[in-house]
Amino acid sequence: MSTDLATETARTAPQARTGMSRRTIGNVVLGVVLLTVPLWLPLVGGYTDLASRVLIYALAAMGLNLLLGFTGGLSFGHAAYFGLGAYGVGLMLKYETHSLFLALGVGTLVGGLAATLLGPIAVRRRGIYFSMITIAIGQMFYFIAIRWNTLTGGYDGLSGFARPKFAGPGHLLSMGPTGMYYLVLAAFAIAALLLWIVLNAPLGHAFVAIRENHKRLTFLGVSTQRYIAISFAISGFIAALAGGLNALLDGFASPNLLNYSMSGDFLIIAVLGGMRNFYGPLAGAVIFVLVRDYVSSVTDNWMSVIGLVFVVSVIFFPMGVLGFFNRKSGS
């Protein structure tokens, strides 16, 4: 039922079904591929920062996808939490600390708490109204970032911070692209593992049941709004962590990170890769970042190419790229 990489069935939260050993093999292969990126990526013409970007976007989209694909809530505002994570890390490093982990922790906390506090407002409505509220809330942060020039740098974005150096043997070590990549990979692996555990637990089952039929669950006595809010909060924390890593990668935070077009990018990534699929967002991020990187070196109009890829893939692989492979390898 599952492919090597696509360990999640197209329908439901992960659960040990038939393909346990294939799933394990798939995870090992994926692990080896990701761990050896700095070794093989240059051989195929890539560069390590590009792989970091893929994983950061995959992480954000995976977080978003907990809400979108597994809980059935279409948020157009997750860039806000991504962006808050980025600004949180940037501001911490610029003004407060030289500790990478403290900065990353604070950034994640700021974005995650924002989602925790604001999610309950959005989940009071369902469907299109929910989505509209998420946009409105998200844009609020975008405009704050633009207006609060003195703190955020306004339209120009926040600069003047960099990845802190580490205490090495006798001198300070700076963190190059390879170190950065492994930091991102570690964050990605931990977040993916936690998500996997949640999706295999009653909480994840409740999320999926809400996606499937919130009325049935309500009439079993479950306050579904509360669970959507929890999903929203978790996905916000993950998006914020991704945003914080993005700030570390760039040494810069742009207000565009908070904008709804960025939320749209994460949605495209999740849907492109397969939103019912655990690793769908990773597949989507690979495609999205590679297309963007390659096409933007040829033309400024890379977004229309992404759009074309998206439209074609939604028409031909409605379950996303991994959903398509799932089906092929299924019965």
Next chain:
Amino acid sequence: MSLLVLNDVGRRFGALQALSGISLSVEAGELRAIIGPNGAGKTTLFNLISGYFPPTDGSIVFGGEPITAGTPTALVKRGIIRTFQITEIFLSLTVRENLRVAVETAMGLNLRPWISAAVRTVVMNQVENLAEIVRITAKLDRVAGELSHGDQRVVEIGIVLAKSPKLLLLDEPTAGMGDEETHHMTDLIRRLNKDQGITMLFVEHDMAIVFGIADRITVLDNGRMLAEGNATEIAANPRVQAAYLGHAA
């Protein structure tokens, strides 16, 4: 003391008086059929009792306590569980997963972000139990959406049974079923009532089933109560005959 009492209950939708003057009581352990022509207000009655929306008139008492404007979740806590006229299950999940989330809900586990092997085993055993009771064990690993209409109905009953209902409301449980499925469902309703002692209200159009298994029958017509009694009384009631013949014509 009656388990469920409705006092002069009514429900208006704008200008439409969908139900009015409904007074009835259901004893614990009773198997009560609600019958009536299309649009009589049967589903509306279930919606009022289960908290889908509140009545616009009258009061509802359950287990001696007023529940008139209770929310669905509050009423479920009291033990009032329902199925729907159009089956409401988790279509893209397997039967096992459908039952599993119901069992986890019943066990109060929903908020747990992880689960121990021991608890998982308890959950899965309960899932197997439910599957045995409703006789869907052979299809536990099938995707619910791919099952026949009748099997989906059975799955919904399995889901609601997980909550150990005190009062079970079944809205047309045999609608659209073939003979064999109907027989299976009728047998299931009878077993749940007789063996497990679950008090039940069920809406049913098939008179053979109604007369065959119901302890008492409430007849609705056009939002009003037309009659109430046992099978013999209802079959002999001229007003019921008139209503049914009238609508059948």
